[in-house]
Amino acid sequence: MSVKVFQTSEVQNLLKAASNIEGDQGNARAKQITHRLLSDLFKAVDDLDMTPDEIWAGVSYFNKLGQDGEAALLAAGLGLEKFLDIRMDAADREANISGGTSRTIEGPLYVAGAPVREGCTRIDLNPDADAGPLVIRGTVTGPDGEPVAGAVVEGWHANSKGFYSHFDPTGSQSDFNLRGAVKSGSDGKYEIRTLMPVGYGCPPHGATQQLLNALARHGNRPAHVHFFVNSANHRKLTTQINIEGDPLIWDDFAYATREDLIPPVAEKTGGETLGLKADAYKEIEFNIVLTPLIEGKDNQIVQRPRVSVEA
Structure with a gap:
């Protein structure tokens, strides 16, 4: 017709x-x-x-998308979440805001309520034979380079099977495994002790992968760690780092990779004295630069449905 x-x-x-x-x-x-x-x-x-057949196939698809609970996952996979970042980047340039750590997508798997520690926290609550120890440390500063004390650095990531606690279909992870938050010290320093994450793929029989198959696209992400960073006098930062060397870094189905968010991974020893599972461990230095409030307001707060659990 x-x-x-x-x-x-x-x-x-x-x-x-x-x-x-x-x-x-x-x-x-x-x-x-x-x-x-x-x-x-x-x-x-x-x-x-x-055609009417195509329209009703689309309606049925959205029914499945809702039943699978994958609308936020599809938003990442079709570039909608990346598009929002592109618009916010452009708004910052228009407002002459520069110098902060790059933003990138939140993703659909955040859980509010993780315990907050002072200075340093260990977040690997469950043993994982296939993941080695990892320490992520750095300094939180403002745009002037001065350390920001009391900033809350919250991180979360997948285990060696590619599953996140609270969303793990195997049910094998404790609440807030590989999730936690730490307040930076007076020197702006923070440290998160955890295990090395791996990338993950969309549920193979879910609605997101169904559409990606029709588009001849994969639904995989490189290994990464998500972060929220909050400070009373700065804008909230939503970002993530990719693990150096992952073959999918520049082929992320969610388009979240940014050049300055691939920090080097260093080989270290002395992990046993830190309480890690092995003496040899990997370390990532991820220094974070926050940007100031705009006329006393934070225009980076995004209101969206999120899971919340009491620790």
Whole structure:
């Protein structure tokens, strides 16, 4: 069917009615967004000559996406979360904000409520025979290079099977395994003792991988560690580091890799004196630079549904 009906008064009136764009009641912003998204969808149906079968296949797909609980995962995999970062980067340039540690995506697997320690924390609560010890340490500073005391550095990552605690389908991890937060000292220093993560893939039978298969794309991520960094006088930083040497660093299905977020991995000894599982361990120095509040406000706070558990 090669007909074009989008511009007809019948369709335009339908869009106005469906979004109630001209009504006095309701949320004006919600109506504006709904009208625009519906308009873009209707026009795409016309332009691409989508069939009813294709439309209903899409509806069924969104049902499965919700049932699988993978909407946030798909948002990362289709570049939506990266796109938001690109827009925030552009807004910072427009506001002449520079010099901070690069932001990158949060991902869908954060859990609020991790215990906060002072200066140093160890977050590997469960034994993992396939993961060696890792120490991540660094200094939190402001844009002037001065140390930031009391900044909360929160990290989380997957185990050697590619699973995150609270989302592990095997049920083998304790609450907050490989998750924790630490306050920087008066010198701005922090340290997280953990195990080396690996990358992970989307659930093979989930809705996200189903679409990626249709696009001939893989759903894998390189090994990485996520961070939130909060300080009273600075903007919140959402970022992550990739583990140097991972073959997927520049082929991340979620597009989260950034050049300055691949710190070197050093070989160290003396882990037993630190309470690690072995004397030989790996160390990553990840220094963090925060940016100041904008007229006393933090414009980096993102409101989105997140899991929260009491430690």
